[in-house]
Every structure is written in C-alpha cells, then in structure tokens.
Amino acid sequence: ALLEQWPGKPLILCEYTHAMGNSNGGLDAYWDIFYQGGRAQGAFVWDWVDQGLLQLVPGGGPDWRGRTTFLAYGGWWENSQGVHTDGNFCMNGLVDAERRPHPGLGAIKHVYQYLHADPEDLATGRIKLTNWYDFTAVDEQVEVRWRVHGDGREIASGALGKLDLAPRASRSVTVPIPTIKPESGVEYWLDLSYVLRADTAYAPRGFELGWNQFALPITAPAASPSPDVASLALEERGSQLMLAGRDFEAVFDRAVGTWSRYDYKGVRLLERGPLPDFWRAQTDNDRGAGLLHEVKDKDKRNLTPSRFWRQAGPDWKVENIEVVRVDAGKVRISVDARLPEADADYRMVHTIDGRGDIVIEVDYRAAKPLPTMLRFGTELVVAPGLERLEWLGRGPAETYSDRRFERIGRYQSTVTENWTEYSRPQENGNKVDVRWVALTNVDGIGLLACAATTLSVNAQHFTKQDLESASYSFELQPRPETYLNLDLAQLGIGGDNSWGRICHEPYQLKASTYSYRYRLSPVEGDFTSRTREAW
Numbered sequence: 452a453l454l455e456q457w458p459g460k461p462l463i464l465c466e467y468t469h470a471m472g473n474s475n476g477g478l479d480a481y482w483d484i485f486y487q488g489g490r491a492q493g494a495f496v497w498d499w500v501d502q503g504l505l506q507l508v509p510g511g512g513p514d515w516r517g518r519t520t521f522l523a524y525g526g527w528w529e530n531s532q533g534v535h536t537d538g539n540f541c542m543n544g545l546v547d548a549e550r551r552p553h554p555g556l557g558a559i560k561h562v563y564q565y566l567h568a569d570p571e572d573l574a575t576g577r578i579k580l581t582n583w584y585d586f587t588a589v590d591e592q593v594e595v596r597w598r599v600h601g602d603g604r605e606i607a608s609g610a611l612g613k614l615d616l617a618p619r620a621s622r623s624v625t626v627p628i629p630t631i632k633p634e635s636g637v638e639y640w641l642d643l644s645y646v647l648r649a650d651t652a653y654a655p656r657g658f659e660l661g662w663n664q665f666a667l668p669i670t671a672p673a674a675s676p677s678p679d680v681a682s683l684a685l686e687e688r689g690s691q692l693m694l695a696g697r698d699f700e701a702v703f704d705r706a707v708g709t710w711s712r713y714d715y716k717g718v719r720l721l722e723r724g725p726l727p728d729f730w731r732a733q734t735d736n737d738r739g740a741g742l743l744h745e746v747k748d749k750d751k752r753n754l755t756p757s758r759f760w761r762q763a764g765p766d767w768k769v770e771n772i773e774v775v776r777v778d779a780g781k782v783r784i785s786v787d788a789r790l791p792e793a794d795a796d797y798r799m800v801h802t803i804d805g806r807g808d809i810v811i812e813v814d815y816r817a818a819k820p821l822p823t824m825l826r827f828g829t830e831l832v833v834a835p836g837l838e839r840l841e842w843l844g845r846g847p848a849e850t851y852s853d854r855r856f857e858r859i860g861r862y863q864s865t866v867t868e869n870w871t872e873y874s875r876p877q878e879n880g881n882k883v884d885v886r887w888v889a890l891t892n893v894d895g896i897g898l899l900a901c902a903a904t905t906l907s908v909n910a911q912h913f914t915k916q917d918l919e920s921a922s923y924s925f926e927l928q929p930r931p932e933t934y935l936n937l938d939l940a941q942l943g944i945g946g947d948n949s950w951g952r953i954c955h956e957p958y959q960l961k962a963s964t965y966s967y968r969y970r971l972s973p974v975e976g977d978f979t980s981r982t983r984e985a986w
Contacts, residue, residue, distance in 0.1 A: 464494035467947070468555075471543035472735030472873045474946040475555030476853035477955045482562045486583075496559065500544035501874055514925035516872075521925050522548045524874055539735070542874035543949070554848045554871060555946075561856040564661025566593060566645045573641065574668050576626035582616045589616040593660060594648045597626045599667070601639040602843065602979065603861025606631060628667070636673035636983030638886075640859060641665045664858050673985035681805030683780050692774060694782060699807035699973055708769040708786045708799070715807060715973035720837065720898045722932055725811055725829035727767050727790075727797055729760035731878040731941060732918035737825070739949035757822045763790050764830070767797055780805035794818045799829075810986075812968040813939075823953065824960035828907065828938025835931035837890040837897045840864045840910055843982065844885030852907070853943030853958040855883050866890070866910050866933050876918040876927060881909045881941060887982045889974060890933060899972045900937050903986055906969060907938040939967040 468475050475496075484491050503522030512519035525536030542548075545556040565584045571577045582589050589595075590613055598608040607629045616622055631639060645661040647654055686693040691711070692703040703724075704711040710724030733742065742757040773785040784801040795817035802810040813829065845855055846862040849871050871879035882888075885908045891897030900906070912929035921927050943958025953959065972981055 460490065462491045466497040467494040468559075469497050469543055469736075469946055469949045470545045470553070470555050471540070471739075471949040472875060472877055473554075473849075473851075473871070473879055473944050474543075474734070474736055474949070475545075475553075475558050476851060476944040476946045476958070478558055478562045478854070478856075478946075480955060496545060498544055500546050500550065501548045502541040502544070503548035503874060505548070508925045512925065515927065515929050516870075516924065518925070521923055522874060523923075526922075539874045540949075547872070547874070551872070553873070554850075555854070557848055558854050558856045561661065564645065566595070566661055568643050568663040568665075570665050571623060573665055576628040576641075577623055578626065578643075578665075579621055579623050580614065580616060581621040582618055584618045586618055588618060589614050590648075592648060593645050595624075596644045596646060598642045598644070599628055599631070599639065600642065600860070601631075601634070601637045602983075606639070631667075631669050633669050633671040634983070635671045636985070637671070638859075639667040639669045641667055642858060662858065674980070674983050676984045681780055683782055683803065683805040685774075685776065685782055687774075692784065694803060696780075696803075696805040696807055701803065701807075701809075703784055703801070705769075705772050708767070708772065708788060710801075710809075713809075713973075716896060716975065718836075718892065718894075718896045719834035720973060721831060722834050723832035724801075724809075725799070725831050725937065727764040727788075727799070727813075727815075728828050728830040728936060728938070729763045729824045729826060730915055731825045732876070732915040734877045734944055735873075735875065736945045736949050736953070737878075740945070740951055740953045742823075742825070742953070757825060759792065759822050760824050763793055766791065777802070790817075793821055795821075807973045809971040810968060811937075811971065812966070814966040815964060817963045820961075820963070823942065826907075826936070826938050826941040827960055827965045828936055828941070831935045831937065833890050833898060833910070833933040833935050835933075836892045837933060838865050838867065839891045839893075839897070840866050840869055840888070841891070842882055842885050842888040842908060844882050844888075844905070844908070846882055849880050850883045851881055851944045852883060852940060853945070853954050859884060866912055867929065869910055872924060876913075876921045876924055878915075878918070878944075880911055881907060881936075883907050883941075888937075889978060890935065891974065894975075896973075896975045899974045899978050899981055900935075901970045901972065901982055901984075903968045903970075906967075907936070907941050909936045909938075910934070937969055939965060 485493055503524050505520050506523045508514050508519055508521055524539040524542050526538055529536045546552050567581045569579045571579050595611040599606045643663045644659055647656050647658045650656050681697040684695045690705040694701045699715045702712040709726055713721035767788045767790055769788045771787045775783045777783055781804045786799045788797045790797055798814040800812040841863045843861045845857040845859055848857050850857050869880045885906045887901040888908045889899045910933050942960055943954030945954035
C-alpha cells in the first residue's frame, strides 16, 4: 500500500523490528521483499542499544548469575516518588546497555548477509551463489568454506577456490561432497560459511560474515530397536500405579493424571511427568499486545484474551484413566480429560515398557474458536542434579518459530547457562527444530526425550510464575529442579512493534486440533544409539 501511495519513489522503513526484550521475529518476511529488487530498499531497526543505567545489586551481590551490578530502567528511582515512567520501554536494543548482544543481533546479521546460497542439486553438491554486494567482488573479501556433518560428527570440510563472482551476480558452484555411506537414523548437513580472506580494521581473517545450511539427500532408515523382552511389573495401590522394570521404578498418580516419580538405577529423573501447557512467561511484545488484559470491541463487549490459557493446563479435569496391560513388558495408560473453559477434549496416552521407555501421545480437540495459544506442549519437572543439557537441533543461541536463524547441530550446555538476559525477565532460552534433548547428571545418568518429528524445547530453573513476578533477574532465585518444556510449538515472538502486534499469522497457534508424540528414555553414558532408533 505504501508503494502505491508514492509511485516511483524508494521506500525505506525508518523504524521496524522493535528490539524490545525477546523480539526480532519475522525478519525474513521483510527481507524477502527487500531482496525482490523493487523500490522497497531496506529499513532501520528500533533500536541499537538498551538505555539502562548501571547500578549495584542491592546488598552488594553477587546474584545467581555471579553479577554484582544490573541495568536499571524507568521506575527504579521514580516509583518511590510517585513519578510516572514508561518502565522498561527504553530497553529496546539489539545489544544491552553494556553492549552485550541479544540473540536478535545474530538474526539481523544472518538476514543482512551479502552472500546467499540456494540449492540446485544437493545430490551432486551443486548450489547457486549470489553476491549482493554493490561494489565488491566476492574474491576481494570473502572465502567460502564448507563442512559436511551428521549427528555432531564432521565428515569432511574444505574451502571453495576462486569464484569470480562480481557484484550482484550469481553463478553455480559445486561443493566436493564425499561419498557417504549413511548410518541408520542420521541426518546429514552441508554448512557453508562466508569468512574474511584477510584481516580488516573491524575483524581478523576467518571472521564469519554469514552462513547457509542445507539438508543433504542422504538417508538410511532408522534402526529398529533390538527386541526387548524385559518384563514390567504393575501394582495398584489406591490412586497410584507402581511400575518397575529393568533398573527403573516409576509411579503414576491417577489423581494428578501423570507420573509422580521416575527413578533409574537409584537416580531420581522425574519429580513430575508431563502435564498440558499452553502458556509462556510474558515477553515484552506479549505485554504490549495486551495478551494479559481484558479487551473490548467497538460494541463494548468483553472479549476473552489469551491469558485464558494461563490456567487451562493447571485446571484440566481428568475424567477417565484406562490402564491396559499390552503384554508382559508393556503397559498403556490413557488419560482422558477436559479443558472446561475451552470446551475442549484433551487426551494423553503414556505407553511404558520394561526397559523404562515412555511414549507420550497428546491429542487436543476444541469445539469452538479460541484465543491464540502461547504454546501447545507439555511441561515436566526434572529432578535436581540433572544439570547437563545436550540437544540436536538449532543452536547454540535461543530460537523461536519466527526467529530460527541458527544452524542445526549437536550442542552442549547446562540448564543454568540456558538463560538469555533481557532487561526484564521473560520467556527466553527456547530451542526449535529439536530432534532430541537430554538432561544428565555428572555421572552421565539422565533423561532423553526423542521427537517423532521435531520439538520446541526449553529447560530452566524457574517457573513461568517466577519470571512473570520479577522486574529484574537479580530478584530471581533458581530452583534446584528443572522445568522442562517439550512442545509441539510456541507462539512466535513477533517484533513488528511492542504496542499492539503479535507475531505474523503463520506463527500463531489458532487451530482447533493439535497432536504430537515423543519418547522419554532413561540413559547412561553414550546414548547416541538411542537417538537413532525407529518409532
């Protein structure tokens, strides 16, 4: 519409992708338009840096992150004086006030990169490279490096030779991908990395300017799990189902509708099994869009906001639990429940076998249109001590459905380190396109979750209520247990603005039916083979 309003004139957005808190989603929607070569030429992010003021943590610190200072925003001084402020609305930068980057800066870097690659024939390694520099030939500055890997293991790597790729030109090149005998259940990836050929005033030789990643058409069927004849004992004690098999014991609580305990080789893995979850700790964009507030339409009728979903999970009503012994080594527990205010049916099936695997199947069906969900998933409570975090998916930085500009790979971290600092605590640390995630202790014993397709995953030492009740991170106190979300999807984080808009339509959760499944497994030591098994 703007282009039609001013025909023949260039269009440059003076303010877009408002970088307040966890934001900068949907960047590719803008840049797909800019790269079309029309009159829409680009845009300016609002804005570069948070405008916080450095202060000492009350009491001198350090806080749980080891910091003795924090960055204060509006209200820190003014509230006690009754002076109005706009709170943290001055904290809307791609970097914080001490110039530490937020994940949005990495997303900006990726969509702004000058060298693009498109697949032409990945079976032979042929790709099309496009040079978006206006005055610089690729060989003047950039070296293209490549890497082939699968399941975290590098198979081959190298660099492409002279490209002779002029400004705004494209050409086909062939990456010398080696012959690979695929392993069962392993995905193979081609990574292209665009790095500086020589030292510059702003970065040294080898500094990465951009990247692209492609899934290679090299596959082998997932490995069939070896036949397991381990028996599974089942005993009913009141509302509790006591199950025991090879090296594990588990308790299913009928009153709650999920597992109340799960132990493997004497180590507690779960303190509470999966329960329905439709909520996330509010981001700045969520608050700005009014997802927490009652709203009225032009006729002054009350409309149900998305905050409806905050209690939908905790308030589910279990109506029936059916326990079926499938065979000597397998038991199926089907939980049929209602979400009363949603007028929706919710079914969760737990199938446990003698070696301790639990397959979780979730099915949701609503009878009427409902407000946008903030997530569709399940939350589990993992026992203290399972601090090591490893996953195969996008990373290492946090990613969301509309900001997934990270490479797929195998990454390691800890639950404590899985934290992204924003001026005000909010949803952070999520990972998308996750094939599997594991939480283990120092001895390598722990819990593995494998997706039937992919999952959206988060693991932190805080509840959503903890995050929503704090104004600053130093006010938080980590809990010893871990709150693990294994979700089908989460609402995109958005970023068009922070005063009314939520994410773009493709990343909203409005469907009347959802279903997905995943498998929980106890593991010890090298669990790689378990991640490659067929379902």
